Amino acid sequence: MDTKPDSQNDRRNTPARTLLKKGIQEAWCSCGYSSKQPFCDGSHRQTPFKPIKFTPDEDREVLLCMCKQTKNPPYCDGTHTSISPQV
């Protein structure tokens, strides 16, 4: 696997509203193969992608990217609105 899964079959094109906890390290899935979206489950191991690890500095609700095309990972930047579904 060297490409991300297509948008129609393996990932959703709407961001995941997620409550993050201060000081708890998270690993956002960048490959799109995780079954624990939006977080990494190790499925990237056969791909060139790696998870984005981050630790929130406060409790807060965020929108995490699910289309995996954001330019501000792990956060949604609205790119999903310009992605056409694959047919």
Ligand code: FES
């Ligand atoms: S499963 Fe996607 S980055 Fe780990």
